[in-house]
Amino acid sequence: MEKSFIKEFETIVGEQYTLSDRESLAVYGYDSTPELESVPGVVLLPGSPEEVARIMRLCHGAGVNVTPRGSGTNLSGGSLSAGGVVVQTSRMNRIIEVDEENLTATVETGVITSALHREVEARGLFYPPDPGSMNISTMGGNVAENSGGLRGLKYGVTADYVMGLDTILADGDLLRTGGKVVKDVAGYSLNPLLVSSEGTLGLFTSITVKLIPKPQGKITMLAHFPVLQDAALAVSAIIAAKVIPATLEFLDKVTIKCVEDYAHVGLPLDVDAVLLIEVDGHPVVIAEEAAAVADICKKHRCSFFQIAKDADEALKLAAARRTALSALARLKPTTILEDATVPRSCIAAMLKVIQDSAKKYNVTIGTFGHAGDGNLHPTCLTDERDKDEIKRAHAAFEEIFDAAISMGGTITGEHGVGLAKKKYLPKLVGETGIRVMRGIKNAFDPKGILNPGKIF
């Protein structure tokens, strides 16, 4: 990028927050997506919405691309830029307000998700979305990707909590959508459009989210299943029995072994699958629900059923699931994590497809995930230096995505399309889908400078 142009950025955000040395650019060339890298032209760390607007005006005038980035934990390559401007939002990290009367919180875009959790939970309130990276992911990133997490089944995902957004558009203008009102039918609903826009429609500067009362109690359970299909059937049976657990997570044999090696929480090594189940709410209700869950698991031939004795044990069991991805990653240098999602009634069929594909292409795939909402994480353990195996891994995943689509599911439940899933999107949404999306993109960003090349 030209020196004179970089100087202009320096006058906006300051020299300290304008990074253009070779070393900095090199390490902003990745996020958490395996295999993908591209070096940006400059990295900026603005400190205020005004600075973001000025950056956008400058880039809009010059026709320069802009890609927003939080902490760089994106899993679909969405925060990568080839030669353009990367705007890192981390410095805008104030929790502006927790409104206990309206049950909302308003935060700046760079606030870390778990920091919001701590702040609202100290007041007896609850912000449910809890993506795996919540200790470092930013709220802006969560909104842009519509992040899910372990509690999606009962509480939904980020989109279900976003009430208001301040968004800086491609030309630097501020778009204010929604607010603190529960009902609002004035014009198009733009919030849902901006959520999961992956940085292609605008840069969020402030986010207002809905809060709910913190559940009074929680019961954490663990069930071991010698046969994988039984675990999958148990998931469907629990939901069919009208129990909606806050968490209904699945770990397969490969994953169990890795988690146990890493976290030593006493997971059994001789079973095919483990379900981590949490029910939360009123103590009387959850006791009944836990009993129902226990009954269903036993009917589905679980070999062991465990209820966490105390909060410490519950935390340990939940931590085991939370470390699943990372624990898998210890086995091999490269980890390709996908998030194919199917209607939950198809979980058993989907698990079979994953196993068959892994076998067919001779690759190791560990599967864990949010079985309760049909969102699985088949995770291929490989080595980026083994080009042949990488090729086979992608072939296996292609089959898995095709199967997900044929079951009425989707290619990505929570990681976004970004660069990684781009080629599969037309298969899912068809020509009409792509045409409508392009139309929306053009309405927001006719010059196409916002995170170009992502999604479609």
Next chain:
Amino acid sequence: MDYVKLINCMRCGMCLPVCPTYRETFLETASPRGRVALVRKLQEGELDQSEQLLEYLSLCLDCQACASACPCGVNAGELVAEFTCERKAETGLGFMEELILRKLVPHPDRLESSMVPMRLYQRTGLQKLVRTLGILKMFPKPLERMEGLLPNLPARPLRQEIQEVTPAVGTERGTAGFFLGCVMSLIFSDASRATIKLLSSLGYKVITPRNQVCCGAPNMLGGDLAGLKDAARANIDIFRRYDVDFIVTDCGGCGAELKKYGHHIEGDSASAFSAKVRDISQILVLHADELRAQLKPLDLKVTYHDPCHIAHCQGIRKEPRDLLKLVPDLQYKELESADACCGSAGTYNITKPEMSDQILKCKLDAVRASGAEILVTSNPGCLLQLKKGLADQLPGVRIMHLTELLSRSMDA
């Protein structure tokens, strides 16, 4: 360097929120993930060994909080240290490094003599005069900082005073070899005296070999792997002459280094040595009931700072807290982010004063919020850094080594 260690990093970012320098700067280059990537790209030839790259790597405190957080077992701090060692092996040590790491540190007598002028400086009242007149402003900044960090020195280093054998009180249950840390002996001799007292009152005969040498941690810090190996061989040889059940230290930095001798040096004697090394807290918790019986009430609000070399490098977190909770009437307050570095990190507080001060400030804010009147820790680097920080910014809070507090409770 083993390339696989570098590509094992899957860039998940779990290390970012625990890295003190990332938390201060939000810069990828100042994060463990970024440092691993820098070293990797250097190896792959995508980057050169530029001044800028070395500068970025030098911001690492080597606190290893990232290693505790990393799910894939990558230790970014250690990788940076390893890189520095490899680089120094090629370029050789600088004049001052050679002087300090080879001529001074490995020789306890020389090290002790070098402190004599400082002791005189403090005792003759010269220090007071110098500070009053602000003369230090005329010297380079690092010197001024060093002078400021130094607390009042004991009359003599512990190594010169302590008897080689301290008998067990009552029935002897075993023999503990005591490893004297240089800084503990030179500056915090009261704490080490307390450590020996605790061991002997719990039935250990304590052997403190006089000729032991520095553990080698400063060599490692300076990228002098050969110097570390010399130190290791000397200490292994010295302790082999005594029949000890454990080798105990009350210095977190020494403990972490001694436990790695087996990793750096081939052969059974090094791994046998390392296998015997214990932090003092690990020994004391073994005898919690007997210790409790000897402790008297201390009505104090106390909090604990985890030294990186104890929590992250040795994985010891529970033991010190359990020990503090043995003291009757003591009100234990957990510190927010207790295992975050205090910014001391070897000589970091002298070489990177600004970053060190920012990191220290976070720690002091947490101490203030805890409401504690006494801050306990168990590593001399942290003691130096926090003692100065408290004196400047939180004069109401006192700092003590874990064994000092326990010994006080014993004598109360």
